[in-house]
Amino acid sequence: MSDVSNDLLHLLGERGFIHQCTDDQGLRQAFMAGQVTAYIGFDATADSLHVGHIQGLMLMRWLQRAGHKPLLLIGGATTRIGDPSFRDTSRPVLSSDVIAANIRGIKDAFHRFLGSDAQIVDNSDWLDGLGYLEFLSNVGRHFSVNRMLTFDAIRTKLEHSLSFLEFGYTLLQAYDFVELAKRYGCTLQVGGADQWANIINGVDLGRRNQVKTLYGLTMPLLTTSDGRKMGKSANGAVWLNADRLKPFDYWQFWRNVDDRDIGRFLALFTELPMDEVHRLAALEGAELNNAKVVLASEATRLAHGDDAANYAARGANAAFNNEIDSADLPTVTLGRAQHAAGITLGELAVLAGLCTSKSDARRLAAGGGLRLNGVAVLDADKSVNAEVGQVHLSAGRKRHVRIELGD
Template identity: 75%
Template sequence: MSSHADDLLHLLDERGFIHQCTDADGLRNVLAARSLTAYLGFDATADSLHVGHLQGLMLMRWLKRAGHRPLLLIGGATTRIGDPSFRDSSRPLLDQASIAANMRGIGSAFARYLGPEVPVVDNADWLDGLGYLDFLSRAGRHFSVKRMLGFDAIRSRLEHSLSFLEFGYTLLQAYDFVELARRHGCTLQIGGADQWANIINGVDLGRRQQGLDLYGLTMPLLATRDGRKMGKSANGAVWLNADRLAPFAFWQFWRNADDRDVGRFLALFTELPMDEVRRLGALQGAELNEAKIILATEATRLAHGDTAAQAARGGAASLFGPGAPDHGIPTLALAQARHAAGITLAELAVEAGLAGSRGEARRLALGGGLRLDGQAVADAEQALPAGAKQWQLSAGRKRHARIVLAAQD
């Protein structure tokens, strides 16, 4: 057995990527014998991925560095159903135009993290043309309803409501795995811990239908120490695409990590050696701030490139004031006509990414957390004052945006 395979699985486990594996010894033997193809799937529910998806992308980077082949799947077909796993309610159904736009948006993150050469496939290529009776014959006959009802992911939804449409999702994902094995020689599926039932169904279908040896590996579901689901902040989702969240705000998310999360996040979301991760994670007090800056800069470098990461770090090092250079801090250009019409601070807070809604901006102001040029704002619905050409709008002490009056329309 190759030490290379042992080293890879040990590295993934040490960095916190492994939760469960369908057959660890079998996978270790395959890794020792040859380069394998592994796939990671995403439904196109938004036009950008967020940091909750980063764990899978980083794991695929490590597999690629070890000589294995990443394959990414976008669920152009399954997005129209929505995975019911551990959800209290159904996802809103999207139309085809929205799904297509979302697929274009999330595809850009794939190239940044795994390179433009990494293949991306769409399960609509084989599911859209698959007849219902044909699907039942190929996949449905291999699974008992009793067994499916035993999965935690399904059982938890029965307490609320579960449509027949959603009930079939796990079989569609199982079918995807077998189809990717047939078309691309894919033998490993990666997913979050909530995907365990879907993954083992694919492993079973491959064995029963075609005698294939397939493997599944799940990652722990992540939450921050303060209880938020990974990918969320007080301001909403932490998007990977710069047009949804400025690199400076992305950098700030990591810089503001809970002290207790720093070591874990350095292991998962950077490529620093583990000796350095352990050293930085063990820092205490004021010294831990340097570890947070390194975490923020490394994570931003992977998402947006070194130039954006260094600009964000420089911007944070010297909080801007009127007339100060941009340093990568998000800037919102405001048309003079909108200013003259009386645009409110609440509207600007939403547009600048400082609040998820006008209601959130109002609550922020009531709590003393909304400031204009350093002064607390009591009423977020007040108009942006006249007499200046640029302003600093802040949410709390660590999130800022520059509002700049555009040239005459």
Template identity: 60%
Template sequence: MNSNIDLVATLASRGFIHQSTDLEGLRTHLATGSRTVYLGFDATADSLHVGHLQGIMLMRWMQKAGHRPVLLIGGATTRIGDPSFRDESRPLLTNEQIDANIAGITRTFSRYLTLGETAGQVVDNAEWLDQIGYLQFLNDVGRYFSINRLLTFDAVRQRLDRENSLSFLEFGYTLLQAHDFTELAKRHNCTVQLGGADQWANIINGVELGRRRDGRELFGLTMPLLATADGKKMGKSMNGAVWLDSERLSPFDFWQFWRNCDDRDVRRFLALFTELPLDDIDRLANVDGAALNQAKIVLANHVTALAHGEAAAEQASATALALFAGGKHGNDLPCFSVDRSQLTGGLTVAAALVTCGVEPSLSAVRRLAKGGGLRVNGEVMQSGDELLSPDDSRWHVALGKKRHIQIEVSQ
């Protein structure tokens, strides 16, 4: 990115900015040198999902502008759980689960950001939190915070207003995150923290701790909390989370999520999740009806290429084209296996889908068939109780207009 470009203006125009502790100060700070910027994630799963993608893309823009991203993974704080806007505590994970999750998340980061000692870096807050004693923490951090003020934060107040349990461990989470910011400032000269709008109070506490205790000037920037136009939480679909890791979700299903987005979301998603110029985005999205489908395909291709590579995006697009042009099979479809012995004994389409874990029950498949939404190799299934032919070895199954899978006989 051209160093003369106003990065803050660019980010605002693409929809990344919600609040800042000092927006004009941050603008000058980013324009007058290469800065280290951090974004934090707890290691609650071995992959991130598209609900995290806004933050990753923001970090990508920062790195393109010459700034150094630090991706802080909460190996220590994952054991506690961030109470922000949650009604209950998170389940606790073992150290082994946390380590596996950190490895998976790091793989995801490396697809979007250049990592290395002189480039972006992944840091685990267990490096310092595992070493600090309770009395030292109270002395170094706790003395700078008022309980009265902490009780006013929305994440805490909402839990208390609903009479949901809030443990002392969770209550201390905001102090741990404030400590993280100041530790990153000391260790990596990190001066900017990014986060979702629900992290505003935690970010403010880090900025204030750095100022009051260490005399450091730190900055915070939050992104809008994203939901789809129909009100669903970003990162969720009818089949669960839309994961960024191909071992969790196939590139085809990932591509399909973007291709099938609501018309009202197309321009916003193109601005946030691709690097296309805004003029091009406006030309693509400033259309109505069926013409908007081309913009959705462009969106799906660009987002999938970033997540899984150009080849995977091209394969997913070709598979979708073949399917909707009447083709039977696509090499990139999710594939499930059944035993030959099941076929010889008589295996219904419904039973196969339930056995493979594609549908939760026989009745769910039958309801789908009754509505005309179940096809096998292009043939409409009337009930779902039709038998799979023992003479075949692979079937393309369409469940509604948007879900396509393959079932094959295991060897």
């Protein structure tokens, strides 16, 4: 094992990954005794993970670096139910084809962070064939409804509406943990703080079934310093897959985080030594922008690779210096027929991904935030008249796209 394993729990705590642990000393001894298989689970509700999931992926990277084995559980079965944890509405029902497509997208992100040999399993492999009476007999009899009603996630949902389907989700997750222990020797479950009750149930079910000693580790729920949930931006979710969000925009997300979050995010979302994290976090004034550039480049490198990170950094520098013709800016090509037929600035902004709708573009333009070749255009419905060549379209000071007008 690597030197990282000397006191892995201390390292994880120092970097901000630990909220609660079912047995600190037991888990520390397990880490020191040999390879631990740890799992984290994601339901397939979208075809990409987003930055709110990176905390778990980074924790798994540290486990992997210490010689332990990461395992991803995809909820092919539980996606059809929905985790009620701290939700006030039920999830929409997804078709099997949509779930299958979502699983492919999630696997891609997991492999980018943990390598192509990282193990991925689907709980539909055992849940789809599980009989109801068998489940009640082997799992349901071990749990008290009265105790389950004390869990915050369940009580929160009861204030609105909690279906029996959703009520059973926590038991299915407990069953997953025991199955993973039996099938793959998995003894550690990692999850967000909202998963604490589900994890405890799995540990308890493992004890009652006399399987290996199981452990649970939860991470703090991530919010930004201004109170927003991590993973969201003004333009929606910050996706990890490049087909959902361009690496340039991903880089820009990290470059634009709140100054107060720099130190915490450098510790969580990069692999820089903590001495360097503290040095960068201590920078002040204009120099703090250097720390943001490091954060953006390191985070993009992990998610999209060296080339994408370097390309995004060069493009951002070109945009900052108003280098309209720079090849490093993200580029959208508009065919001659499209621009010859006439296109408004707002339509162009939507096409370039700078705005979510023409209404969004109109609001941005009215506030002076939409610029064409560096000049503010207040009317988003104004037609763009340009010959073959290229134009530079900007949304505010930090989001820029080069648009090539084809011949």
